[in-house]
Amino acid sequence: MNTVLVIILAYLIGSIPSGLWIGRAFYNTDIREQGSGNLGATNTFRVLGKKAGIIVTLMDILKGTLATLLPTFAILSNSNIHPLVAGAIAVVGHMYPVFAKFKGGKAVATSAGVLLGYHWPIFVILVIVFLICLKLFKMVSLASMLAGIIALIYALANAMVSHEYYLLIITAILVIFVFYRHRSNIGRIKNGTEPKITWL
Numbered sequence: 324m325n326t327v328l329v330i331i332l333a334y335l336i337g338s339i340p341s342g343l344w345i346g347r348a349f350y351n352t353d354i355r356e357q358g359s360g361n362l363g364a365t366n367t368f369r370v371l372g373k374k375a376g377i378i379v380t381l382m383d384i385l386k387g388t389l390a391t392l393l394p395t396f397a398i399l400s401n402s403n404i405h406p407l408v409a410g411a412i413a414v415v416g417h418m419y420p421v422f423a424k425f426k427g428g429k430a431v432a433t434s435a436g437v438l439l440g441y442h443w444p445i446f447v448i449l450v451i452v453f454l455i456c457l458k459l460f461k462m463v464s465l466a467s468m469l470a471g472i473i474a475l476i477y478a479l480a481n482a483m484v485s486h487e488y489y490l491l492i493i494t495a496i497l498v499i500f501v502f503y504r505h506r507s508n509i510g511r512i513k514n515g516t517e518p519k520i521t522w523l
């Protein structure tokens with residue numbers, strides 16, 4: 324029973340469309356109608372500005388972390404769900420949210436939150452690589468994907484040392500999600516039309 328409960332709760336937590344709700348509640352704006360049309364933190368920065376962008380980034384990270392911690396909560400502790408699987412389900416909710424007609428974000432911040440909730444060093448590496456790549460290339464999408472690849476290399480190295488294969492497998496799945504959801508960005512990066520940030 325608790326297994327089903329964790330799956331449903333993880334999906335619902337991931338489904339919370341932070342950017343959409345913050346935009347509607349405080350800016351009277353539907354961020355799906357502006358910028359890239361994406362529901363994620365990047366488009367929130369683009370459309371609503373830094374304050375809303377930071378809040379939505381934190382909320383999206385928190386969704387992943389909270390879902391990952393669900394199986395460790397005493398009341399849910401006898402579920403058979405691995406924390407990382409609960410986290411990955413939240414990422415599916417983030418990408419295909421029941422509260423926003425199943426059109427959600429690109430998996431970056433919520434995936435980072437999953438890794439934060441399970442193994443914080445990989446999150447720290449992810450953030451550092453992301454910021455360096457953002458400074459160098461000025462494209463959030465490219466920085467996100469490169470950070471994902473480095474996180475995967477870290478998880479591989481970690482698996483070889485600690486035999487922690489769950490982290491490797493779920494990180495690989497999250498990176499596949501990120502790349503799959505960035506198909507249009509990859510096309511734009513290739514033909515040189517991906518938008519660049521101007522503030523870093």
Ligand code: G3P
Binds near residue numbers: 359364366432465508
């Ligand atoms: O996290 C999503 C980001 O990498 C790209 O978003 O809105 O530029 O397509 P966007």
